[in-house]
Amino acid sequence: MAKKKKNHFRIADFFERFRKLFSLNIGTIIFGILFLYMIFSAFLYLTSAHIESYQVTVGPLSSNETYTGLALREETIVKADSNGYLTYYAREGDKINANGVVYGISSTQTPEVQTKLTPENLSKVRIDMMNFSKGFNPSKFNKTYSFKYELEGNILQYAGVTADFETEPVSGTDENGNPITSGVYNNQAETVTLGNQTLSKAFTDGVVLYARDEYEGITLENITLDDFDQNSYHETDLKTLERVKANQDIYKLVTDERWNLIIPLSDKQAVKLADRSSVRVKFLKDEMTQSGDFEIIEIEGKKFGKLGFNKGLVRYASDRFLEIELVTNTISGLKIPLSSIVTKEFYTIPEKYLIKEEESQQTGFKISTKSKDGQKATVFVSPTIYAEVEEVTKGATMDSAAVKETFYYVDKSAFKEGDGLVTGDEKSKFIIGETAVLEGVYCINQGYAVFRRISILDQNEEYAIVSKSTKFGLVRYDHIVRNADEVKEQDILY
DSSP states (O other), X not given: OHHHHHHHHHHHXXXXXXXXXXXXXXXXXXXXXXXXXXXXXXXXXXXXXXXXXXXXXXXXXXXXXXXXXXXXXXXXXXEOSSSBEEEEOSOTTXXXXXXOEEEEEESSSSOOOOOOOOHHHHHHHHHHHHHHHHTOOGGXXXXXXXXXXXXXXXXXXXTTOOOOOOEEEOOSBOTTSOBOXXXXXXXXXXXXXXXXXXXXXXXXXXXXXXXXXXXXXXXXXXXXXXXXXXXXXXXXXXXXXXXXXXXXXXXXXXXXXXXXXXXXXXXXXXXXXXXOSEEEEEETTTTEEEEEEEEEEEETTEEEEEEEESSOHHHHTTOSEEEEEEOOOXXXXXEEEGGGOEEEEEXXXXXXXXXXXXXXXXXXXXXXXXXXXXXXXXXXXXXXEEEEEEEEOTTOOSSSOOOEEEEEEEEGGGSOTTOEXXXXXXXXXXESOOEEEEEEEXXXXXXXXXXXXXXXXXXXXXXXXXXXXXXXOOXXXXXXXXXXXXXXXXXXXX
16 A cells, blocks of 8 residues: 555656646747747838828918018097096097097096986996906906996997087197197097086097007108117007196097008019919918908018008007918918829720629629630629829810810729720720829828829929819828838838
8 A cells, every 4th residue: 555655646746747847838938939029020120111101181382471561551649639637438449430539638537427318328338338247358357448438438429429520730849849740630629528528529430549659650652661670669658547738649540441561572572472463361460361452562672562451450450560471372282292292004994984793783894805615705894993084085186176085094903905895785895005194192091002193283392282172082181101112002011
């Protein structure tokens, strides 16, 4: 019994050692396989060509050029009639009608104002206040003061404070001895009072501004190069809580809807824009666009572009210098690198030979051939169609009307030169042989290179704009090979 027990332990020990050895070998083998795979992958990566892809985008060929323009408008500085304290009733930057109240002047800082409004007018005031409250933004608290002036002006309007108003140009010199330009006016009108205030009304329609910048008298006839220097530009705020003196500048009125924007041009830009009479402009301040009349002028021997507008005055009346973009690059489409473009030769087949097989419901062509016993037969082939192009047939002459026919472009590998194609009723036959070349790119959406036809609309030294509506062509977000000369069609790309 003791001997049998000893043999039992020896067999168990043998199987235990075999299990450990087998387990160790399996782990080693798996590790070895993974290690070899990593070495092989690294070798392939280091020795293979690295193909760079490009995602097709939509847009113009290049960004439009931006300019800083100097705005010229019909502007009039209005001066105070008398000494006193001001109460403003017109909102800055808003258009005011002739005889609209701009401000009131009184001998005391707190004017006495008594007006009676009808219930209907009181309701309008409440609505104005409610609308302002709903749209109130704490980050733009300064608009509260503008609303205050607007509301006070509306109350005066509701109260029926109106009168005829006339103006006369000022002559002579100002308090500093400088001659007063014809664009500066004093108010000479019938006195209109409200409480202890004397009200001042606009002498004509216009946009009210409470600042001046000494550019009010500049016109196309007297503009100089120094006027475009923004570093020396200074604007003076005319609003004040202090007591004003008679003949002191109070506000500015822009009196004409038509205005001009003058932009400096390089010689290259002037040549590019020479044949334009109108240009679409994008104002970078608010991203709004509008068209303006365009002409090239000279100022002290330098070329400038003059853009004339008859709208948009209210939006930009407070801006002397405006950043704009001339929307001249109007051709838009799919943008691709020129290095992606290749050419490929195809067989061309007339449209009437394209048929649809009843069994498979595939479209393709019937090749006329012979069976093994010499009888006539046909073989259906469904190749990839790369383009559908309408062309003038060779039968058209100078004396006859042009005859157009649609041709399909198919890969040359699908047929052999001399193959005969027949129509569905087999009454007409076409011999494969005529070829044509298409421009295209290699699309790699599926991981291998596939030719896609393109139709170029415009190009520069680096990129091309191609049509978005080309049949069998590219679409936005397709991935194409950037350097097409490094790839062949049907190459599998990793």
